[in-house]
Each structure stands twice: as C-alpha cells, then as structure tokens.
Amino acid sequence: MSDQQFGSMGGDPGPWLRARAAVLLDLAVDPLLDAPAARVALTELASVVGEVVADHSPALRERLVAAAERLLDSPEPAAVFEKVELHRLGLEATRRLVELLKVVDSQFVLARIEAAWLPEQAEPADPLVRDIRRYQDAPADLLADAHIVVRLAAAARLLARRGPEALAAVSAILGLDEHTLVMRFEDLQFMAPPATDGGPLEDLLRLRIQRFRDVARALLPLADMEDPATALARLEQIASELLGSPVLPVWVERDGVLALHGSSDLAGQQLSTRQDASLAATVLASGALGERDTETYGTPIIDCQCADRVESRTLLAIPILVPEPVAVLLTSDAVDRRDFALVAVHAARWMERIHRFEERLLHTARNYRNAQERRLREIVHEASNPLSVIHNYLHLLGARLDDESAGKEQLGLIGDEIRRTGEILRSLVESPAAASEREAASATGITDVNQLVAEVVELLEPTLTEAAGIEVRMVQSPELGAIPVDGQRLRQVVLNLVKNAVEAMTDGGTLEVVVDAGVASVGGGRVEIRVTDSGPGIPPDLLERVFEAGVSVKGSGRGLGLSIVKRLVEELGGSVFCRSKPGAGTSFVVLLPRH
Structure with missing residues (x-):
C-alpha cells in the first residue's frame, strides 16, 4: 500500500500506524476477490481494525472505516481491487525475475519499475520510468531489444495478470524456458485463471483473517x-x-x-x-x-x-x-x-x-540521580561549615602556642588534612569542566615524595601507631628530588596504605615505609613507595581480588580503600601491586614514573 493511497484517508498517522493499516487492508486485497468477496473482506476489516488500533488512534479507525465505505460505494469495487492487486503481484513477480536472471543492480531495477507503477500524476523526469509506462504493454516481438528494465516490467505485468498466454510471452521477452517459469512461480498461482465463484474466495479471506488473529494470540506472552x-x-x-x-x-x-x-x-x-x-x-x-x-x-x-x-x-x-x-x-x-x-x-x-x-x-533514574545530586550538594555545603569552624579554631590555637612548640606543627598538619577533606567534598559537586581544569593544574604540580610520605606518617603516628603499639620504620631516598606528580592524589594513596597496614596489626607489630628512587623498569626509571606490615597476611583466595571494589581484607568495612588506591595510582600513570603470605605480613608497592 503506497503513501499516496493511505494519504487519501485524510492525514498521515505515521509509519507505525501506516504499517498496521497496510497489513489490515492487505487482507481485503486478494488476487481472486470479486465485489461480493470484497464486501465480506471490508466488513470483517472494520471489526479487526476496531480490535487492533482503536486504543491507539480512534481517528485512524474512523478513517479506515470511511475508506472501506467509499470502496463499497464505488461503482466498480472489483476494478479498484484489481488495480491494487496488479501492482502488488507485479512487484513480487519483478523481484523473482530479477533473482532468476541474476540482475546485477537489482535495487535500481526495482526502484524504476515501482516508480513507473505509482499512481499517474505528472510526466516522470526519469526517461527509463517514462519508457516503462509507454512500452510495458507492447507485444513480445517488439520488445526483443528493449532495455532490460522495460522487458522485466512487461514480463512482470504479464505474470501478474495471470493470462493463459503469459508463459509463452515472458519466455519470448526474457529468453527463459517455460518450465523454469512454472517452477519459479507456481506457488503463487500466477498462471491460474481468475475465479468466478465467490464461495472459495470468502473461505480464503476468512483463513487470512484467522491467520491474522492466530499471530496476535501467539505473541500474547x-x-x-x-x-x-x-x-x-x-x-x-x-x-x-x-x-x-x-x-x-x-x-x-x-x-x-x-x-x-x-x-x-x-x-x-x-x-x-x-x-x-x-x-x-x-x-x-x-x-x-x-x-x-x-x-x-x-x-x-x-x-x-x-x-x-x-x-x-x-x-x-x-x-x-x-x-x-x-x-x-x-x-x-x-x-x-x-x-x-x-x-x-x-x-x-x-x-x-x-x-x-x-x-x-x-526517567525515574534521572529524577533519582538529580535528587541525589541536590542532596549531595546540600551535604557538602552543610559539612563545609563545621570544617571551616574547626579550621578557624585550629588557627587560634596555633597563634597561642610558641613558635618552637611541637604541638603547633601538629596543628598545622591537622589543618592541612581538614583543608584536604574540604577539597575532596567540593570535588564531588564540581562541574566536569571545573574537574578537568583542576586535574590539569594538579598534573603540572611538583611534589617532594620524601616529605609527603614523612608528613603522612607523622600525622598518623600519634593517633594510630603509638596507641596500637606499632613500631614505625621509615627509609627515605635523599637523592630523590621533587617529581612531577599530583601531591593531593599521592597523599591519599599513602594515607590509605598506611592506615590499612596499621589496622592489619591489631596486636601491635612493625610498620615499614620505604621510598626508593633507584627502581629500573621498562619505559624509564621509577620511584617506589613500599608500605609493609607484620600482620597476619592476606588469604590466598583474596590476594588476586584485593583491589576489587567491595573486597575487604580486614573482614569488615566496604572494601573501597584499595580500589581507590588502584584508581588513583593509575591516574598518576603508575602501578600498584601486593605481596603477602599468611602469617608473614603484607607489602603494597607503588611504582610512579620519575619524569
């Protein structure tokens, strides 16, 4: 069914409804239908349309019913069906002939013939389409040397009309033997003469309508x-x-x-x-x-x-x-x-x-995400207030202490960590552009790895290591100068690894933190940061999955710390791995590019 035919119903309901309507109307267009059978088809069609598309488009249903009534009122309804069916069977015959002859540019041929068979309006601009319209009904003996597309169109129309002379004429036009044609087209009964008895036609129509409903029922699951x-x-x-x-x-x-x-x-x-x-x-x-x-x-x-x-x-x-x-x-x-x-x-x-x-x-997920983002912004805003208050009081306490006081230095470390916490919170709600700008600025930073590691150990020593009875050994690399690495990310890595090591030694032990500047590897020199504990070690079944999110080596917690470490180290262009034996402690090794 063409767009032009459907457009006559009044408006274009879109390709989906047009596809439904085309299938429904196709039930009423059968090669053997006469006027009485057409009336049965269209009556049944109105019922089927009501069942299938009424919920989607009442207006479409009305247009289909109106179209059916117009066809029934036509003085020659059989002629209407004959014209539509000739078009449909002709295209099917064309496709089969193109395949039979192994025509190279089959899409070109089908497009030209279909264009020639559309309802006639203005003279077509394509000369080949004009030739098809003019010569497709010419006698077979005059088509011998015509363009192959014109000959195919003429042969397809003969087959679609199912006349007794069709086989001989198509054989002459295309040079195909009649036996080959019978074998290719007998399933569609192209050569069957038009029937005159309406009884079997109504049966055929009802079978097709039943098939329509059978398919609908089969797809109900x-x-x-x-x-x-x-x-x-x-x-x-x-x-x-x-x-x-x-x-x-x-x-x-x-x-x-x-x-x-x-x-x-x-x-x-x-x-x-x-x-x-x-x-x-x-x-x-x-x-x-x-x-x-x-x-x-x-x-x-x-x-x-x-x-x-x-x-x-x-x-x-x-x-x-x-x-x-x-x-x-x-x-x-x-x-x-x-x-x-x-x-x-x-x-x-x-x-x-x-x-x-x-x-x-x-839509629900987007709304939930937006709500979560709003809530996160509120949390960040509210958390920033007490952090600011704490930071200000630390500043006041520091001002009251002597310049040489060890406590003043420790207050400074606490202030630095509070400031870093605030930056982490703010990074949660910053725009992608701001995040990219911040990361670009961090990537160009220079960091003294020895000093950074010493500050982290000093920060944790009073509250974690001393209270747990843990001896801290720190080995640094004096010859290592500052290297181009993001200090904020690296600080977070070292803090996580040291904290994990301390928490692994519940009965005390030894924590060793080593910075080594002389590690050779493929691609150039590397800086190694190694954090080793004397704890119970990691079970073999967890060792391979130790960096996966949700895997905890401590038996409690959410198992996020080490997955964060891996992500941060990779963002710094480095790598991290773990060595451990049950009862012999654990070492985490971070390798960073030196240049």
Whole structure:
C-alpha cells in the first residue's frame, strides 16, 4: 500500500500506524476477490481494525472505516481491487525475475519499475520510468531489444495478470524456458485463471483473517514482559515457529547503537547505525521491509553472517515501529512476507509497552540521580561549615602556642588534612569542566615524595601507631628530588596504605615505609613507595581480588580503600601491586614514573 493511497484517508498517522493499516487492508486485497468477496473482506476489516488500533488512534479507525465505505460505494469495487492487486503481484513477480536472471543492480531495477507503477500524476523526469509506462504493454516481438528494465516490467505485468498466454510471452521477452517459469512461480498461482465463484474466495479471506488473529494470540506472552532482552528472546522463539525459519532480532539501544539479540552466536554484536552498514540499519532508516542478496559483491560482512545463521542466501528484514523504530527482525526470504509483516505489526504492540517502560525507568533514574545530586550538594555545603569552624579554631590555637612548640606543627598538619577533606567534598559537586581544569593544574604540580610520605606518617603516628603499639620504620631516598606528580592524589594513596597496614596489626607489630628512587623498569626509571606490615597476611583466595571494589581484607568495612588506591595510582600513570603470605605480613608497592 503506497503513501499516496493511505494519504487519501485524510492525514498521515505515521509509519507505525501506516504499517498496521497496510497489513489490515492487505487482507481485503486478494488476487481472486470479486465485489461480493470484497464486501465480506471490508466488513470483517472494520471489526479487526476496531480490535487492533482503536486504543491507539480512534481517528485512524474512523478513517479506515470511511475508506472501506467509499470502496463499497464505488461503482466498480472489483476494478479498484484489481488495480491494487496488479501492482502488488507485479512487484513480487519483478523481484523473482530479477533473482532468476541474476540482475546485477537489482535495487535500481526495482526502484524504476515501482516508480513507473505509482499512481499517474505528472510526466516522470526519469526517461527509463517514462519508457516503462509507454512500452510495458507492447507485444513480445517488439520488445526483443528493449532495455532490460522495460522487458522485466512487461514480463512482470504479464505474470501478474495471470493470462493463459503469459508463459509463452515472458519466455519470448526474457529468453527463459517455460518450465523454469512454472517452477519459479507456481506457488503463487500466477498462471491460474481468475475465479468466478465467490464461495472459495470468502473461505480464503476468512483463513487470512484467522491467520491474522492466530499471530496476535501467539505473541500474547510478550504482554507480561518488561525487559527487552527477555522479550526479544521470546519473540525470536515465537516468530521462528510461526514463520518456519530462524529469526534474528536486533534492538535499538538507548544510546542509538543497534545490538543483535537472541540465541545465535552473533548475540551481543553491535551494529553501526550508518544506513549502508547493514540491512538492519537500512530498513530502520526507511521504515519498510527490505531484502539483500548476500552473494552480491560489496555486501556488508555482518549481513552475510546473519544470512548464514538464518540459512539463506537472501536476507529479509522488517522494522518494528512504535512509532519510532525500536527493533528489526531478520530472517530468510523463503518465509511468507505477509506473515512476516503480521509478526512485526503485532510485536509492535508489546514492544511499544516495553519501550515505554524503559523510558519510564530512565526517567525515574534521572529524577533519582538529580535528587541525589541536590542532596549531595546540600551535604557538602552543610559539612563545609563545621570544617571551616574547626579550621578557624585550629588557627587560634596555633597563634597561642610558641613558635618552637611541637604541638603547633601538629596543628598545622591537622589543618592541612581538614583543608584536604574540604577539597575532596567540593570535588564531588564540581562541574566536569571545573574537574578537568583542576586535574590539569594538579598534573603540572611538583611534589617532594620524601616529605609527603614523612608528613603522612607523622600525622598518623600519634593517633594510630603509638596507641596500637606499632613500631614505625621509615627509609627515605635523599637523592630523590621533587617529581612531577599530583601531591593531593599521592597523599591519599599513602594515607590509605598506611592506615590499612596499621589496622592489619591489631596486636601491635612493625610498620615499614620505604621510598626508593633507584627502581629500573621498562619505559624509564621509577620511584617506589613500599608500605609493609607484620600482620597476619592476606588469604590466598583474596590476594588476586584485593583491589576489587567491595573486597575487604580486614573482614569488615566496604572494601573501597584499595580500589581507590588502584584508581588513583593509575591516574598518576603508575602501578600498584601486593605481596603477602599468611602469617608473614603484607607489602603494597607503588611504582610512579620519575619524569
């Protein structure tokens, strides 16, 4: 059914509803229908339309019913159906002839013939289209040397009209023997003479309407599904059974990427949305059924693979529209195209529900994320106030102490850590641009690693190591000068590692922190920071997963510290690893580029 024909119903309801209407009206367009059978078809059609699309578009239902009434009031309804059916059968005959003759540019041929058969309006600009219209009904003996496209159009019209002379005439026009033609076209009964008895026609029509309803019932299990992957797997199974051929479903992901689903080994394969990248992308762009001969030169490899999985040389594809395209079904061209369209139309009803459910989930997730971000900003704002108060009081306490007092130096360290805490909190709510600017500024910083490690150990020594009965040994590298590394990140790494080491020694022990400037490695010299404890060690089953988020080596906590360490070290361009034996302590080693 063309857009022009549908437009006569009044307005364009969009490709999804147009696809439904095309399938429904196709039930009333049969090669053998006469006027009485047409009346039965259109009466039944009005009922089917009411069942299927009333919930989606009452206006569409009214237009379809009105269109049916206009056809019934036509003085020659049979002629209306004959013209529409001639167009449909002619295109099908063209496709089969093109395949039979192995025409190289099949899409060019089909496009020109279809353009010539559209309702006549202005004189077409394409000279080949004009030639088809002028000469397609010429006698066979005059078409011998005509352009192949003109000869194909003439042969297809003869086959569509199903006259007794069709075989001989097509044989003469295209040079094909009659036996080959009979073998290729007998399934559609192209050569059957028009019937005159309306009884069998009504039976045929009712069988097609029953098929319409059978497909709808078969796809009802999709109604209870909300997950696209589960629904597509079920759709693959049902469609394969209905069509008698393997089916590959393709889903349009939220980021616009196409992904193959189902049970084949290609499941999970992502496809480009570029229109010429695959048949799936092509039919999504066109919104219409399409096919591709995968043995033609230049066929995308993914189409060849899909054709192999559906056991066919020619791949058939149809989009599922809701009304925007959300999926594509791929199968063999051996299936009944009417049934294939029915599957896509009925599946659209449930895939739309799943698509909308996904949209609601995303909307809820966005709202939740926005609420969490607002709450986080409030928390950061509120936490900054007491930190500012504490920092100010530390400043007052420091002013009351003598310049040589050890306590004043410790207050300074505390103040530095409070200031760093404030910076970490503010980084949670800064914009991506501000974060990039801050990271760029940090990356250009110069840090004295010896001094930084000493400050961290000094900060933790009074509160952690002394109280736990832990002896601290620190070995530094005097020859190591300042290196280009982000001091804030490195401080967080060392703080986490030292704190973890102290917490591992619940009964006291020895903590050793070493800075070594002379480590050679591939790619240049490295600075090593090694933190070693004399604790019980890490069990072998945890050692390989020690840097994974959620894995705790302490038996309590959330297991985030070491995963943060790994991320920070990698951001600094370095690496970190762990050595441990049960009962023999643990060492964490950080290697950083020296230059």
